[in-house]
Amino acid sequence: MVCLITGSSRGFGRAIALEFGKNGHQVIIHCKDRSRDAQEVASQIKESIVLKADVRDFNEVKSIVDEAIKKYGRIDVLINNAGITKEALLLRTAEKDFDDIIATNLKGPFNFIRAVALYMVKQKEGHIINISSIAGIRGKQGLSAYSASKAGLIGLTLTTAKELGRFNIMVNAVLPGHMLTDMGDSSSDKAKETALRESITGKFSDPENAAKFIVYLSETSGITGQVFNLDSRII
Ligand SMILES: NC(=O)c1ccc[n+]([C@@H]2O[C@H](COP(=O)([O-])OP(=O)(O)OC[C@H]3O[C@@H](n4cnc5c(N)ncnc54)[C@H](OP(=O)(O)O)[C@@H]3O)[C@@H](O)[C@H]2O)c1
Numbered sequence: 001m002v003c004l005i006t007g008s009s010r011g012f013g014r015a016i017a018l019e020f021g022k023n024g025h026q027v028i029i030h031c032k033d034r035s036r037d038a039q040e041v042a043s044q045i046k047e048s049i050v051l052k053a054d055v056r057d058f059n060e061v062k063s064i065v066d067e068a069i070k071k072y073g074r075i076d077v078l079i080n081n082a083g084i085t086k087e088a089l090l091l092r093t094a095e096k097d098f099d100d101i102i103a104t105n106l107k108g109p110f111n112f113i114r115a116v117a118l119y120m121v122k123q124k125e126g127h128i129i130n131i132s133s134i135a136g137i138r139g140k141q142g143l144s145a146y147s148a149s150k151a152g153l154i155g156l157t158l159t160t161a162k163e164l165g166r167f168n169i170m171v172n173a174v175l176p177g178h179m180l181t182d183m184g185d186s187s188s189d190k191a192k193e194t195a196l197r198e199s200i201t202g203k204f205s206d207p208e209n210a211a212k213f214i215v216y217l218s219e220t221s222g223i224t225g226q227v228f229n230l231d232s233r234i235i
Helices: 011-022 035-042 058-072 095-123 144-167 189-198 207-218
Strands: 002-005 026-031 048-052 077-080 126-131 169-175 227-229
Touching: 002 011, 002 058, 011 026, 011 035, 011 077, 011 207, 026 035, 026 058, 035 048, 048 058, 058 095, 077 095, 077 207, 095 126, 095 144, 095 169, 126 144, 126 207, 144 169, 169 207
Parallel strands: 002 026, 002 077, 026 048, 077 126, 126 169, 169 227
Antiparallel strands: none
């Protein structure tokens, strides 16, 4: 399968890209700025390319999707993983930060779905997996913009699943749990302590483990419109 993973230069996206690579798939590594990190990921995968685009900009997204199609002729799996966050209480959240988080975490996946689904519709098959968060279901203090973006992403997932199901395109969301990536590690000590305290296992989530689930899901058929909670905190 040809798999495009947004934000796969590092963190969770990197783990997903490597897991697809390990399973013999062709992988399109995507990043915004960190091409060197993206190239390092690509160097560990037998068949892969690196493409750069800002997810907030539809023209940039469309251009790399077209480039990927030119190279591979199809895209079987789209993982909308790229994301950002910034901790601040609602009353202290700057408008610019709110806009930036929504543009990256919600409009970004919309841009990629619009660009990729056109080809998936022609193929009459495909998998789209959106990386959301438990914050989108139950909210999280200090993360109003992030929680709103991740809740919106669940709404986008469910609607896209309903609209694209007749073309045999499966659309699901995955909530991975608190992982010690650049994003997870930069949370405040208080947020990390709370995540550990609320976790049934008493541990942070493991990106490699969650990546295995994502590869498995993208190899199934007929499962769509679902939100898979891999977080060990009970909702
Ligand atoms: N870490 C956690 O605890 C956790 C928990 C639940 C959900 N998630 C979700 O999992 C996903 C991955 O998170 P992570 O922890 O791996 O984050 P991370 O380590 O900070 O990596 C973020 C990735 O997104 C890319 N990116 C950011 N803004 C972009 C933009 N405007 N255009 C294109 N690419 C952009 C980055 O590219 P560059 O390297 O080029 O900057 C990087 O590859 C996110 O959607 C996050 O919300 C994470």
